[in-house]
Amino acid sequence: MGSDGYVPLFETKKVKGRVIYRLFSVSIFVGIRLILVYRFKCIPREGEDGRWVWIGLFAAELWFSLFWVCTQALRWNRVYRYEDDLPKVDIFVCTADPMIEPPMMVINTVLSVLAYDYPTQKLSVYLSDDAGSEITFYALLEASHFAKEWIPYCKKFRVEPRSPEAYFLSISDPNDVKETKEFVAIKKLYEDMENQIGRAAKLGRLSGEQQSKHKGFSQWDSYSSIRDHDTILQILVDGRDPNARDIEGRSLPTLVYLAQEKRPQHPHNFKAGAMNALIRVYEKISNGQIIHNVDCDMYSNDSQSVRDALCFFMDEEKGQEVAFVQFSEGFKNVTKNEIYGSSFRVGMEVEFHGLDGNGGPLYIGTGCFHRRDTLCGRKFDKECTNRWYMKNDPRSEVSLQELEAKSKVLASCTYEENTQWGKEASLFLTFSNTGLKYGCPVEDVITGLSIQCKGWKSVYFNPETKAFIGVAPITLPQTLVQHKRWAEGNFLILLSKYSPAWYALGKISFGLQLGYCHYSFWAPSCFATLYFSIVPSLYLLKGTPLFPQSSSLWFVPFAYVISAKYSYSLAEFLWSGGTILGWWNEQRIWLYKRTSSYLFGFIDAILKSAGFSDQAFVITAKVADEDVSE
Numbered sequence: 001m002g003s004d005g006y007v008p009l010f011e012t013k014k015v016k017g018r019v020i021y022r023l024f025s026v027s028i029f030v031g032i033r034l035i036l037v038y039r040f041k042c043i044p045r046e047g048e049d050g051r052w053v054w055i056g057l058f059a060a061e062l063w064f065s066l067f068w069v070c071t072q073a074l075r076w077n078r079v080y081r082y083e084d085d086l087p088k089v090d091i092f093v094c095t096a097d098p099m100i101e102p103p104m105m106v107i108n109t110v111l112s113v114l115a116y117d118y119p120t121q122k123l124s125v126y127l128s129d130d131a132g133s134e135i136t137f138y139a140l141l142e143a144s145h146f147a148k149e150w151i152p153y154c155k156k157f158r159v160e161p162r163s164p165e166a167y168f169l170s171i172s173d174p175n176d177v178k179e180t181k182e183f184v185a186i187k188k189l190y191e192d193m194e195n196q197i198g199r200a201a202k203l204g205r206l207s208g209e210q211q212s213k214h215k216g217f218s219q220w221d222s223y224s225s226i227r228d229h230d231t232i233l234q235i236l237v238d239g240r241d242p243n244a245r246d247i248e249g250r251s252l253p254t255l256v257y258l259a260q261e262k263r264p265q266h267p268h269n270f271k272a273g274a275m276n277a278l279i280r281v282y283e284k285i286s287n288g289q290i291i292h293n294v295d296c297d298m299y300s301n302d303s304q305s306v307r308d309a310l311c312f313f314m315d316e317e318k319g320q321e322v323a324f325v326q327f328s329e330g331f332k333n334v335t336k337n338e339i340y341g342s343s344f345r346v347g348m349e350v351e352f353h354g355l356d357g358n359g360g361p362l363y364i365g366t367g368c369f370h371r372r373d374t375l376c377g378r379k380f381d382k383e384c385t386n387r388w389y390m391k392n393d394p395r396s397e398v399s400l401q402e403l404e405a406k407s408k409v410l411a412s413c414t415y416e417e418n419t420q421w422g423k424e425a426s427l428f429l430t431f432s433n434t435g436l437k438y439g440c441p442v443e444d445v446i447t448g449l450s451i452q453c454k455g456w457k458s459v460y461f462n463p464e465t466k467a468f469i470g471v472a473p474i475t476l477p478q479t480l481v482q483h484k485r486w487a488e489g490n491f492l493i494l495l496s497k498y499s500p501a502w503y504a505l506g507k508i509s510f511g512l513q514l515g516y517c518h519y520s521f522w523a524p525s526c527f528a529t530l531y532f533s534i535v536p537s538l539y540l541l542k543g544t545p546l547f548p549q550s551s552s553l554w555f556v557p558f559a560y561v562i563s564a565k566y567s568y569s570l571a572e573f574l575w576s577g578g579t580i581l582g583w584w585n586e587q588r589i590w591l592y593k594r595t596s597s598y599l600f601g602f603i604d605a606i607l608k609s610a611g612f613s614d615q616a617f618v619i620t621a622k623v624a625d626e627d628v629s630e
């Protein structure tokens, strides 16, 4: 790192002691020359004994000298490259309810990102737990022990994916892996952990013995309920600690548990509030230049994703304008024909690429990498370079206890009052100035839009093998509830200060504006849909014609538009990897969504804007009964 704090992607260092080596090399060279001179001068005369042997030796020595000169080319100018000046990457995982989001699922996600193929001293993982659940904390503690075996195992055997659950599921027969012995051992360890956590989750509380495993449990002494508790912050693994090592003696990524303070009289702002608390806390602890956000239900399916994302940020030509890199998402629990059409297939394979062509995709909350400054409200200007300025380690010279105490206040629910994190009133919604925006059920989309309006670009990356795999809602009510939240949120953005229709005018490309409007228009499109599905059929009964007769020439455009539009949509769906039945289901669900989710989303958005209703966030269920799955 230079004195200006500039951190290159890699560093080139000339080998130490070069001058000494070269002097040494020259001395040998002189020595060799003298040997050759001796040979040449003292050749036995013709007829003398051993003349030919001598000449042969001379030739051999000449050859060796030449060879030696060549070997010097390999040593004269050695440079060593180091990538340990890669930027620090901090990963935020969010969870909110141990019943809906089981601790085992949460720690599988955490373990998958802990085991990224990236220098561990540059990696920190933060788990935000909006439930402040002791069991989730216990699970994370167990995971931190398991990680000591899991990370070296993954790296040694190049395991993919690195979510233990997904990995063990992918291997049906232990004899399929080369290292059967190690496999069986690590699987046993995982299952032991699973049993322990499962037992605690089932009981709903921890035994005294389990609680005695870590001093952090004492923080629950003052805990009264999910909505009423103190900040809980625990640095489970401190990357600086020389004793925090995996079983092979290598350092471990920093691992932090945080539950922001909650009081009934203070809104906690859901995921946006949790992310903002994390942003403040992480600045004190690791303060990396890249923030990577995943939901607890979405594990990393590719250990190279951090490096992939960095390629975009660090590109010499375009990298400096990239604020975030959004990866595509895959879903492990949708059936082949997607009964509830919840895989967002066409969105991922077509629409987001369209957005990318217009200045960049939306931020969709998970599988995303952010340049930290942009999340904190920095504007793009010509000064922004893709140089990575690394502030000094914020932790230096502070003890773990002090660090925890100092960071803890930053997650209190009154911290934001009268700070730049405070609220900024707008026509309909309130937003935080810094960090993620509050007051909108799609905090991710509105935050992404506000970043793009500050002049930044985003990048969409959709690798062949999905880099992030999560769970989609798998019952009809869950699907409708999720889409109600999204329709409402996107419609609220249209009404908000950051409206893609007017605020964004001139700030982002016209195409991107239209793209955002498309999602904002989901909710209001319920009316046209309802009208179309009810009125024509009623009039059909009355006998009043609303469409041209098939004999009329006017019939042609109707027939053309309808058939062409549907054929294209089917083709697009198949091309995106779907099935015919899947497309049919999507059409069916489309009608359900438009006539229910979008309508309720619209009504709620209006009520909220008028101040009649409070914000809520209905978390999507992640576990299903066996019969539902079937």
Ligand SMILES: O=c1ccn([C@@H]2O[C@H](COP(=O)(O)OP(=O)(O)O[C@H]3O[C@H](CO)[C@@H](O)[C@H](O)[C@H]3O)[C@@H](O)[C@H]2O)c(=O)[nH]1
Pocket (backbone or CB within 6 Å): 094, 095, 096, 097, 101, 128, 130, 269, 270, 271, 274, 294, 295, 296, 297, 364, 365, 366, 441, 442, 443, 444, 482, 485, 486, 489, 617, 618, 619, 620, 621
């Ligand atoms: O009070 C809350 C509520 C939710 N979450 C977390 O938010 C994430 C998303 O919740 P989920 O119920 O899974 O919603 P989805 O509809 O699947 O999520 C998508 O849509 C949300 C916005 O509606 C975004 O926040 C998500 O990142 C995005 O994946 C989960 O990790 C939750 O733990 C919190 O941290 N605090």
Ligand SMILES: [Mn+2]
Pocket (backbone or CB within 6 Å): 295, 297, 470, 471, 620
């Ligand atoms: Mn989810």
